[in-house]
Amino acid sequence: MDKKRNVAIDLLRVIAATLIVLHHYQQGVDITFEHIKFYGGTFNFDYLVELFFLISGVMVYKSVLDDHITFKEFMSRRTNRIIPLLAISVFVETILRYINDSIINNVGFSRDLLDIVINALGLQSIGLIQTESINQPTWYLSVLLLCYVWLFVCTKVSERLKIDKCYMYLFMMGIGIVTNTYMWNTLFLNRYVSRGYFSFFAGVLLADYFERVRKNRCELASLMLPVIFLGLLKTKPHFLETGDFYFYTLMLWIPVLILVMRWIPNPKRECRTLSFLGKVSFGVYIWNEPMSCVRNIVAALFDIDLCKISTVVWFVVLSWAMAILSYLLIEKPFNSWLKRKKSIERERNESI
Template sequence: MKTREYELDFLKVVATILIMFHHYQQDTRVFFEGKINFFNGKFYFGLVVELFFILSGYFMYDYIKKIEEGYPFPKFYVKRLVRFFPLLFISAACYEVILNWFEQVFLYKWSDISISLWGLIITSLGIQAGWSLDNPVINNPTWYISVLMLCYVIFYFLIYIAKRLNLKVEYLFIVMIFIGMGIRDFGLNLPFLNASSCRGYYAFFFGVLFAEFLRKHKITKKETLICGLVPIILTLLIVYTECLMVKGIDYVMTFVYYPALIIFCKYGIGNILNHPFIGLMGKISFDVFIWHHPVNMFMIIAIYRFNIPCNIYRFRTMLIYALICWVVGTISYICIDKPIAGLIKRKFKYIS
């Protein structure tokens, strides 16, 4: 029986918090003097999303054999769509309401974003970015889900093609990594070949190959120690060295930093992180990610509209915002995510 990998849940929790801080500073344009800055600082924390893609690819590895044995595409894709659709729809609809409230309070549009039924539809379907459509910026952080859904489609059909042509599918995954890097390096902006999709391509398919590597290679204590030192050294270089690795830092994070961090967490401190509470936090982190941008918008409006004595430019306020996000995410998980998931499993056994 497969057990949950709590150490990876821990990484998801940490990554979610970093992304929340990143978007908080991005939306408020606040800069903390003498403190770490998650936006417009020395490091672009938006690259944490690459870790999400790697982990998503990692967890897809076990599906390779299933698909090779005839696992149908409708079942594969719909299972993932219904996993995301309810929360995507509800959060996007709430975001539309918040946008309307913002216009009424401030008398101008948030970042020139217009309320859009079309945006609500394609966001809910997980095709808002990376596909052949423009990103309507409806709960914009969920572009990650959109690109992830695209990666799932490509993942399935690469396995299907490899089986039909009697090829090793790993070669096709490597091709996708280079395609993603090529899109990024040459600045392509075409349907399915753009700045959003490329990040998913090279990180997601690397995650699949990384999972295969970890299953076939026994990690030694020496290798675990080295992997523990790599993130520390790279972090110090980023913090204390001007312009070091600025060009290609996303590749350094994807192919060096995050893999080393995953190995160290799994084989170095895995026993410390092996607790069901961390697993629960990992599950809730998805809801927190979905809701953190609407919560941020709501806070900004509410503070101004009701003259709440809370300075959004203080570091403490950002911590309060993070706590509120986790409360909202927990409520969402208990009242929306879990009940809907259970209902889907009972009513649609075909995709369970």
């Protein structure tokens, strides 16, 4: 039986995934909306990624505390979901990008086999080797996998040294701050990775706080931080120049998660539609750029006006439809196959 999902978190995922689609749409098409800018405005929707890092850190925390889990078991649970879908999306986008760049726009295709392999394996953002990006938004998944590795290492090292694991998590946040401040660009240390280290381990620390401290009314005071943040963003936007994603993480997303996870009660009856959309929101992010390639190809062939609001709405709807199909036709069957394989292996071991 599946663990009951947090409906508020699922709603947050759905909203964030939809906003990211709109952010990338406006960035790619250069469309102007009358009342809001999803790209290039005062509020930087690019930092919704920090919210996803935070949620990932919160959600993974309990599993890493299992004394019996091995590194292989811990990572395989994550890579088995991320890598297959990531690899397929990279191969699909390579084909679409070739059609769009070489055939339709006649500008040439600059990616090679090494670029494809590195991106398909989720290694594009860790600084192992310089490559051209394919399915660029998936840098988040590349960094997330690295964060999972460091989470396991930090937790087990702190247990071995008999020190509070929170010190190790704070150290990783500090690495993120230093890397971003001094603009380091080397193995495991670059701007992309720094964003992941800071926000992911902030999420891990938040999960540890939830475990140690009972819900109290003092937490509600943190809800003033988003109000202050948005007020400063409106009146003094230059204050962000000293540390953009730090402020989004600490002053906006952490209070939002505290509200969602501590103060909004989970309904007794699960909303299956919302839970399902929350589950497949991962696919919206994965397929965002390949869908953008399809959009550009179709628009070029059929002379579609990409700046019409109806076109934007259809693109968002089709992005979610693609995420649902991806889950039903790729992710779910693959997970079922993995479960059958593990079950067969377990039965074989028990019979020996």
